[in-house]
Amino acid sequence: MSTLAFSIGSCSPSTRTRNLERSEKPSIKFSTHQQKHQQQPKKLNHEKKPEEALLRRREAIGSGLCFGLLLDVLLQPQPSSASEGSPSPPCELTLAPSGLAFCDKFVGYGPEAVKGQLIKAHYVGKLENGKVFDSSYNRGMPLTFRVGVGEVIKGWDEGIVGGDGIPPMLAGGKRKLKIPPELAYGMRGAGCRGGSCIIPPDSVLLFDVELIGKA
Numbered sequence: 001m002s003t004l005a006f007s008i009g010s011c012s013p014s015t016r017t018r019n020l021e022r023s024e025k026p027s028i029k030f031s032t033h034q035q036k037h038q039q040q041p042k043k044l045n046h047e048k049k050p051e052e053a054l055l056r057r058r059e060a061i062g063s064g065l066c067f068g069l070l071l072d073v074l075l076q077p078q079p080s081s082a083s084e085g086s087p088s089p090p091c092e093l094t095l096a097p098s099g100l101a102f103c104d105k106f107v108g109y110g111p112e113a114v115k116g117q118l119i120k121a122h123y124v125g126k127l128e129n130g131k132v133f134d135s136s137y138n139r140g141m142p143l144t145f146r147v148g149v150g151e152v153i154k155g156w157d158e159g160i161v162g163g164d165g166i167p168p169m170l171a172g173g174k175r176k177l178k179i180p181p182e183l184a185y186g187m188r189g190a191g192c193r194g195g196s197c198i199i200p201p202d203s204v205l206l207f208d209v210e211l212i213g214k215a
Contacts, residue, residue: 091176096165100155101178110171110213113160115148120212121160128204133191144215155179160211171213179205 093101113119120142125134136143145151148161159177162168169175181187181202191198199205 098164099180100158102159103176106174108170108173112168112170113147115161118215119147120144120215122210124208126206133198142212153184155183169211171211174210177207
């Protein structure tokens with residue numbers, strides 16, 4: 001900020017004009033013959049015009065340079081802080097005794113999730129190969145369910161309500177979950193039809209969960 005302020009201040013057109021007027025103001029000296037005939041306005045005006053035009057051109061150039069410098073400063077990419085869209089650091093998963101791994105991408109600001117509470121949550125579900133098999137964001141509607149009572153897979157209940165070394169999620173929080181098969185769909189898989197499954201048997205599932213809060 002100090003650099004920007006200094007650049008703009010040093011290029012102020014009014015300051016440049018005063019400096020030019022002091023340093024480049026034309027000095028007209030009269031010869032003895034001219035002193036006797038000082039009343040020759042046409043010749044004197046003719047001599048002043050080029051100097052005045054030069055001064056005006058220099059003022060215009062100075063103003064243009066200052067404006068260009070200001071644009072360069074304003075259009076320069078500014079370093080952004082961590083809160084203004086900078087990439088999030090890698091999320092290191094913590095492995096709980098149950099086999100569930102979790103990582104808080106963003107700790108919430110509201111009340112914690114309570115067992116039996118009706119809540120809303122957005123999520124993206126992926127297989128280990130990165131393939132997305134479900135997303136509430138794509139549907140434009142969060143999932144509403146009672147948490148901790150078996151309405152969803154065990155890995156979700158444990159990953160949101162907490163317990164066994166896992167803290168409960170807070171409203172507004174975003175958490176990454178890595179759920180082993182025994183806390184997900186196990187040997188049966190999910191979405192199976194005609195020998196093909198959306199979630200194959202014994203799949204490890206990756207979820208990005210955003211707790212909206214109480215429904």
